[in-house]
Amino acid sequence: MTDEVVGALRERIDPARVRSGSTETRLYRRDASNMTGRASVVVFAESTADVQAAVMVASRFGVSFLARGSGTGLAGGAVPPDGAIVISTSKMNRIISVDAENRQAWVEPGVLNLDLSKQIAHLGVHFAPDPSSQQTCSIGGNVANNSGGPHCLADGVTSAHILALEVVLPDGSVAVLGGEEPEPNGLDLRGVFVGSEGMFGVATKVCVRLMQNHPDVATMLMEFDSVADGAQLVSDIIAAGIVPAAVEMMDQLCLQAVEAWLHAGLPTHAAAALLIECVGPAGQVAAEVEQIRTLARARGVSNVRIAADDSERAELWKARKGAFGAVANVKPNYYLHDTVVPRARLAEVIEKVYEITARHGIDVINVFHAGDGNLHPLLVYDAREEGMVEKVHEAGREIVAFSVAVGGVLSGEHGIGLEKRDLMPLMFSEIDLSAQEALRVAFDPQLIANPNKVLPNPATCGDMHAVPDGAWI
Amino acid sequence: MDQTVDEFAAAVGTVDPVSVEGAATRGGAVPGVPVVRAPVGITRIDAAEMVLECGAGTEMADVHEALAEVGQTVSIPGGGTIGGALASGVSDITRLAHGPMRDVLLQTHFIAASGKVTKAGGPTVKNVSGFDLCRLLVGAWGTLGFFGDVIVRTRPLPRSSRWFMTDAEPFELLATLYRPVAILWDGATTWVRLDGDPGDVDTTAAACRLQQVDGSPTLPGPYRWSVAPNALGELRSEPPGSFVAEIGVGVVHRSVPQPRHPTDEAIRQLHDRIKQQFDPSGRLNPGLDPLSVGVGQ
Numbered sequence: 001m002t003d004e005v006v007g008a009l010r011e012r013i014d015p016a017r018v019r020s021g022s023t024e025t026r027l028y029r030r031d032a033s034n035m036t037g038r039a040s041v042v043v044f045a046e047s048t049a050d051v052q053a054a055v056m057v058a059s060r061f062g063v064s065f066l067a068r069g070s071g072t073g074l075a076g077g078a079v080p081p082d083g084a085i086v087i088s089t090s091k092m093n094r095i096i097s098v099d100a101e102n103r104q105a106w107v108e109p110g111v112l113n114l115d116l117s118k119q120i121a122h123l124g125v126h127f128a129p130d131p132s133s134q135q136t137c138s139i140g141g142n143v144a145n146n147s148g149g150p151h152c153l154a155d156g157v158t159s160a161h162i163l164a165l166e167v168v169l170p171d172g173s174v175a176v177l178g179g180e181e182p183e184p185n186g187l188d189l190r191g192v193f194v195g196s197e198g199m200f201g202v203a204t205k206v207c208v209r210l211m212q213n214h215p216d217v218a219t220m221l222m223e224f225d226s227v228a229d230g231a232q233l234v235s236d237i238i239a240a241g242i243v244p245a246a247v248e249m250m251d252q253l254c255l256q257a258v259e260a261w262l263h264a265g266l267p268t269h270a271a272a273a274l275l276i277e278c279v280g281p282a283g284q285v286a287a288e289v290e291q292i293r294t295l296a297r298a299r300g301v302s303n304v305r306i307a308a309d310d311s312e313r314a315e316l317w318k319a320r321k322g323a324f325g326a327v328a329n330v331k332p333n334y335y336l337h338d339t340v341v342p343r344a345r346l347a348e349v350i351e352k353v354y355e356i357t358a359r360h361g362i363d364v365i366n367v368f369h370a371g372d373g374n375l376h377p378l379l380v381y382d383a384r385e386e387g388m389v390e391k392v393h394e395a396g397r398e399i400v401a402f403s404v405a406v407g408g409v410l411s412g413e414h415g416i417g418l419e420k421r422d423l424m425p426l427m428f429s430e431i432d433l434s435a436q437e438a439l440r441v442a443f444d445p446q447l448i449a450n451p452n453k454v455l456p457n458p459a460t461c462g463d464m465h466a467v468p469d470g471a472w473i
Numbered sequence: 474m475d476q477t478v479d480e481f482a483a484a485v486g487t488v489d490p491v492s493v494e495g496a497a498t499r500g501g502a503v504p505g506v507p508v509v510r511a512p513v514g515i516t517r518i519d520a521a522e523m524v525l526e527c528g529a530g531t532e533m534a535d536v537h538e539a540l541a542e543v544g545q546t547v548s549i550p551g552g553g554t555i556g557g558a559l560a561s562g563v564s565d566i567t568r569l570a571h572g573p574m575r576d577v578l579l580q581t582h583f584i585a586a587s588g589k590v591t592k593a594g595g596p597t598v599k600n601v602s603g604f605d606l607c608r609l610l611v612g613a614w615g616t617l618g619f620f621g622d623v624i625v626r627t628r629p630l631p632r633s634s635r636w637f638m639t640d641a642e643p644f645e646l647l648a649t650l651y652r653p654v655a656i657l658w659d660g661a662t663t664w665v666r667l668d669g670d671p672g673d674v675d676t677t678a679a680a681c682r683l684q685q686v687d688g689s690p691t692l693p694g695p696y697r698w699s700v701a702p703n704a705l706g707e708l709r710s711e712p713p714g715s716f717v718a719e720i721g722v723g724v725v726h727r728s729v730p731q732p733r734h735p736t737d738e739a740i741r742q743l744h745d746r747i748k749q750q751f752d753p754s755g756r757l758n759p760g761l762d763p764l765s766v767g768v769g770q
Contacts, residue, residue: 099703101644101647101648101703102647102702102703102721103721104702104703145601146601146605148599152599156572156576157599159576159605159608160572160576169739169743173739173742174739175737175739175740175743176737176740177740179701180701180702180703180723181699181700181701181723182564182568182573182699182702182719182722182723182724183563183697183699183724184699185734185736185763185764185765186736186740186744186763186764187609187612187613187744187747187763188562188575188608188609188611188612189740189743191575191605191608191609191611192604192605192608192609194605195601195604195605196604196605199604212651212652214651215651235521236521238520238521238522238523239520239521241544241545241629241630241632242629243523243628243629280651280652280669280670280673281651281669281670281673281676281677282673283669283670283672283673283676284669284670284673287670340595340597340599340600341597342519342522342596342597343521343522344519344521344522369599372597372598372599373597373598373599374599407596407597408595408596408597409595409596409597409600409601409602410595410601410602411600411601411602412597412599412600412601413599413601414601415601416601416602416603424603427595427602428592428602428603429592431585431589431590431591432591432592432593433603435585435591435593435606435618435751436603436604436606438750438751439604439606439609439747439750439751440604441746441750442743442746442747442749442750443743443746445746454603454604455603
């Protein structure tokens with residue numbers, strides 16, 4: 001079958017870009033999660049026609065296909081289903097057009113997130129979603145995962161920044177979902193496609209909304225003697241009617257790990273620090289900063305550092321976004337979780353995270369989007385230690401279950417993928433999941449687009465400990 | 474709430490055609506079919522979480538009034554019920570700053586065609602919860618399911634909010650103003666809404682020579698034309714006052730309906746397959762087609 005599929009692909013796509021050698025298939029068998037699948041062939045698409053050709057071959061032979069951007073996903077969404085055609089969109093990396101006046105741009109899916117904002121910076125606009133991986137993650141991947149980032153607190157996650165999508169549907173037809181016009185007729189298929197983790201087709205062109213750069217910015221680092229005080233301040237700020245551009249928290253182990261690596265002058269003695277950024281016209285920014293400082297004093301803030309200029313601001317953000325790189329100095333392996341809890345429960349959930357990880361003998365670093373209640377417990381460990389991997393997974397499951405139990409959700413921005421597929425019943429009944437399955441079947445009657453992700457198989461429904469077929473943990 | 478979502482589900486039933494009606498401000502129920510009404514009542518407002526939870530039959534006036542008491546609001550147009558507003562999916566004239574209404578629905582328990590109560594989305598402002606059924610249902614005109622209860626994302630009321638008038642070029646204002654809430658233009662006059670710190674609003678208004686007015690202009694009619702924002706300049710050839718255009722957005726308010734565009738075949742087929750999956754017997758709001766229904770049409 002594989003030879004026939006590869007032959008059919010090479011009839012329609014430049015054979016130099018249809019690779020079935022072990023180098024490519026091994027390289028593309030995993031993403032940034034710790035799960036592995038098996039690709040049978042990798043297609044390096046350069047155009048919508050290439051993607052369409054690959055999908056039509058998949059449809060004709062009834063084999064599964066998987067679109068892949070930069071492979072930075074953390075939930076296994078880009079781990080190939082067994083023997084899949086992997087369609088890499090990384091060579092589709094052109095910015096097609098930019099309308100600075102109306103703040104829209106058409107881009108190909110392989111454009112890297114940060115490259116887009118850099119290349120349009122001279123026009124006074126930017127693309128708001130800013131995942132920590134923004135130097136390497138692609139817009140197509142952002143669309144597939146409905147990605148977030150620190151600055152999504154005020155401006156929303158990816159779905160709020162996608163106006164239209166040209167997609168190749170799983171039957172090989174090409175359609176435009178949404179549009180530059182504000183109210184296309186019919187259902188919001190654009191909104192449905194965003195976050196569908198490659199299971200509704202492949203985005204081949206993306207019309208993004210661009211946001212104006214801010215006239216004034218203030219970035220503060222606030223130190224606290226307890227995580228609870230910092231967490232409570234987050235609720236105080238929102239309840240006072242202020243929605244900062246970003247509110248990030250780093251706990252002590254995180255501060256120490258990052259400081260040892262980057263020497264950014266972080267307060268390693270503090271139990272936690274909040275990185276808060278306010279943006280807007282000067283009067284609004286000044287008023288918000290003053291109000292937040294007053295609220296922080298009431299919560300016993302021990303020190304406030306305000307970035308004096310852009311370079312100090314960049315240094316603080318580098319410390320925040322570089323936290324994952326610092327982990328290597330602590331332990332050789334990490335497992336990054338992603339759940340959301342109500343802001344009011346943040347302190348309680350973090351205490352629970354400490355309790356769970358301590359019980360399993362695992363170190364944990366907390367660095368997360370506190371303003372959204374979006375936790376990112378980073379479980380750091382040495383996989384060579386006997387039984388440690390199992391402990392990490394058990395601790396992770398307990399953290400996710402507790403987050404959902406206090407009124408939270410499974411994921412804020414990493415997606416469900418393979419990692420949380422079998423945890424979906426924590427949030428959804430079989431009836432709820434069947435509605436999601438119905439939507440999937442409408443888009444993909446053959447069930448060939450990145451199958452076995454997001455939705456648990458009926459057979460494994462309720463079996464919280466099942467490891468997906470083909471997965472390596 | 475005046476009834477539970479389960480009681481609402483029982484009224485929707487499992488087999489026969491049925492239509493849902495709120496305050497009938499957006500067209501009302503499908504004629505000739507039994508009518509059901511969604512639960513009414515606000516069950517939770519949490520300002521620190523920026524969420525409101527209520528029955529889908531709750532009047533928008535009550536929603537806005539209750540939110541104002543905690544210094545918040547929600548980007549859903551006034552009038553009628555919250556369920557009706559979400560089912561139509563039509564945003565208000567502040568979309569330039571606040572985004573489309575489809576972004577406010579976080580979670581719903583809706584009644585599927587099977588009569589079963591079905592949950593979509595999640596209760597927190599940021600949530601990835603599998604496929605986005607919330608955005609599927611907003612603007613679906615009740616053809617895929619009836620909203621029972623909803624959790625919507627709220628936002629703080631601005632410290633000041635003012636409308637201004639000017640004869641300045643609207644597209645230049647779009648280029649120069651920092652995040653205006655609305656720029657409306659009728660071919661001769663431009664109206665601008667600015668929200669935020671009172672001092673910032675004063676400074677901006679003075680710099681752009683904006684003249685404060687009581688409110689937004691009267692719209693010329695109930696019809697909404699949907700136009701790419703970069704095509705709005707073409708309205709210069711039309712008589713001033715015959716339209717009010719939302720600059721930077723592309724909605725043009727008029728007294729006559731927009732000519733219909735043919736629907737792409739792949740899009741038509743997707744709609745048909747979704748309807749077939751969600752309501753195979755076509756019993757929910759029978760005869761309504763999201764591809765052709767619209768406010769004022």
